[in-house]
Amino acid sequence: MVDESFRNYRAEARASVRELYRLNHRFQTVEFVRAKQAEFLPKARRVMGIWEAMEFLDTLVDDSDPDTELPQIEHLLQTAEAIRRDGHPRWFALTGLIHDLGKVLCLFGEPQWAVVGDTFPVGCARSDTIVFPELFADNPDSRVPEYQTSGGIYQPGCGLANVLMSWGHDEYLYHVVGGHLPEEAGYVIRYHSFYPAHREGAYAHLMNDHDRAMLRWVRMFSAYDLYTKRSERPNVTALRPFYDELIAEYFPPTLRW
Numbered sequence: 001m002v003d004e005s006f007r008n009y010r011a012e013a014r015a016s017v018r019e020l021y022r023l024n025h026r027f028q029t030v031e032f033v034r035a036k037q038a039e040f041l042p043k044a045r046r047v048m049g050i051w052e053a054m055e056f057l058d059t060l061v062d063d064s065d066p067d068t069e070l071p072q073i074e075h076l077l078q079t080a081e082a083i084r085r086d087g088h089p090r091w092f093a094l095t096g097l098i099h100d101l102g103k104v105l106c107l108f109g110e111p112q113w114a115v116v117g118d119t120f121p122v123g124c125a126r127s128d129t130i131v132f133p134e135l136f137a138d139n140p141d142s143r144v145p146e147y148q149t150s151g152g153i154y155q156p157g158c159g160l161a162n163v164l165m166s167w168g169h170d171e172y173l174y175h176v177v178g179g180h181l182p183e184e185a186g187y188v189i190r191y192h193s194f195y196p197a198h199r200e201g202a203y204a205h206l207m208n209d210h211d212r213a214m215l216r217w218v219r220m221f222s223a224y225d226l227y228t229k230r231s232e233r234p235n236v237t238a239l240r241p242f243y244d245e246l247i248a249e250y251f252p253p254t255l256r257w
């Protein structure tokens with residue numbers, strides 16, 4: 001179901017998208033990732049429920065988001081609806097509904113380049129399957145010898161859970177919602193922007209059996225995430241009762257963000 005045109009759209013990026021990756025590739029370093037984890041993983045910014053977070057995120061209007069051109073709430077509902085239509089488990093539709101909620105980071109004042117776009121490991125050699133690899137030239141980590149080998153600071157087969165990923169909405173949301181969801185759902189949320197791995201097959205040397213088992217869900221999910229660009233606009237009001245119930249099945253009324 002993955003349509004090549006969606007990745008082509010990403011490849012023939014608008015100037016704003018290239019600029020986003022210029023900043024992303026310049027500033028995503030081991031030190032930056034550790035600092036952002038320390039800043040946001042205590043989840044002390046806000047207390048809100050899932051639907052409230054969806055409405056909050058929908059106030060974000062930024063056409064330089066390379067992930068979608070739709071209003072955020074429509075992208076979320078379309079992803080969820082496409083999954084539901086294909087008869088997948090309820091948790092998988094819920095994953096579609098919430099997968100981009102980590103983009104509320106933008107509304108907390110974070111720059112787009114530190115929130116959206118494809119992700120990749122830091123602290124080891126970068127795969128040339130990462131978009132715009134030439135834009136890493138000015139990244140300070142490019143001059144740290146320890147980070148230039150394929151394994152870098154990691155043991156072979158250590159598992160992605162032990163790997164520092166470039167900071168963005170995936171990792172952040174995983175820490176907000178992961179504890180309430182099946183493991184597969186948490187994994188999809190955490191790695192859905194990790195295109196170099198789930199699309200290109202890179203970084204296999206850092207993965208363990210758990211990653212290999214879970215990646216199939218990320219790949220399946222990715223088709224729905226991309227697919228929704230062309231489907232009809234969802235009727236938010238009509239869909240809300242179904243999703244309110246689904247949200248309540250897994251989540252408490254509020255979460256810490």
Ligand SMILES: [Fe+2]
Pocket residue numbers: 067099100169192193
């Ligand atoms: Fe995303």
Ligand SMILES: [Fe+2]
Pocket residue numbers: 067068075099100225
């Ligand atoms: Fe998405």
